[in-house]
Amino acid sequence: MCLLFNDGFDTQWKLVKLLGKKTGVNMTLTIELKDQLAEKAQRIAQKNGKTVTELVEELLQKQEENKPESIVDRINRLTAGFSLPADLDARKEYNEAMILKHA
Numbered sequence: 001m002c003l004l005f006n007d008g009f010d011t012q013w014k015l016v017k018l019l020g021k022k023t024g025v026n027m028t029l030t031i032e033l034k035d036q037l038a039e040k041a042q043r044i045a046q047k048n049g050k051t052v053t054e055l056v057e058e059l060l061q062k063q064e065e066n067k068p069e070s071i072v073d074r075i076n077r078l079t080a081g082f083s084l085p086a087d088l089d090a091r092k093e094y095n096e097a098m099i100l101k102h103a
Helices: 035-047 052-065 071-078 090-102
Strands: 002-005 014-023 026-032
Antiparallel strands (some): 002 014
16 A cells, blocks of 8 residues: 655655554554655654654544545535425426526
């Protein structure tokens, strides 16, 4: 599996290769990074009193939270609780709307 992420310091996106192995509830991942980036991650983690694992978890959670809403999800959210009358003739309504529009 590959993951694209922005390390927050560069505008350039990084490609990280993740190799996973499940161990119970958690999954162990091996992340291949350039030496400088790995050292940077360790410094940032230490500075914030966290582990690199915690930083990666936060990054992934934030990325998932910032995921754009799909058009289908947006339509479903906007039309929740809204229903059309059972006797609605959609074709008739459309035709009447077109007559009014082009009259």
